Amino acid sequence: MEHKYNTISFISTPGFCSDCGSILPLLGDKGDVKCYACKRSWGPEAFGDMAMSYTIQFNTRNVYGSSKQKDDEEDDAEGPIVERKCPQCQNDKMSYATLQLRSADEGQTVFYTCTKCKFKETENS
Numbered sequence: 001m002e003h004k005y006n007t008i009s010f011i012s013t014p015g016f017c018s019d020c021g022s023i024l025p026l027l028g029d030k031g032d033v034k035c036y037a038c039k040r041s042w043g044p045e046a047f048g049d050m051a052m053s054y055t056i057q058f059n060t061r062n063v064y065g066s067s068k069q070k071d072d073e074e075d076d077a078e079g080p081i082v083e084r085k086c087p088q089c090q091n092d093k094m095s096y097a098t099l100q101l102r103s104a105d106e107g108q109t110v111f112y113t114c115t116k117c118k119f120k121e122t123e124n125s
Contacts, residue, residue, distance in 0.1 A: 079097045108125055
């Protein structure tokens with residue numbers, strides 16, 4: 001019994017195997033590429049005119065610093081401010097931050113800080 005095999009050729013864009021259509025891995029140390037699926041080897045021409053370039057932008061040191069003068073206690077807050085009475089000094093404004101410290105099916109932990117006396121308290125919501 002004789003078997004005939006049909007070969008399929010794909011019209012592909014650079015970076016894809018034209019034999020099986022799989023995405024090609026990056027160039028190896030020797031400048032060659034071997035398709036993971038069909039094991040065909042390619043030279044760097046398999047990537048055509050594809051060129052990669054990277055741009056890394058760094059922030060300046062004071063990018064997160066405040067640009068205005070801090071003239072009252074709200075400007076020195078450690079997060080968003082809510083109307084909440086401080087149990088220590090009775091100030092009616094506290095800043096807050098939240099974290100998920102317990103398991104995912106439980107609520108988050110809210111950390112409050114008084115904008116006046118810096119008293120801290122937590123609440124499990």
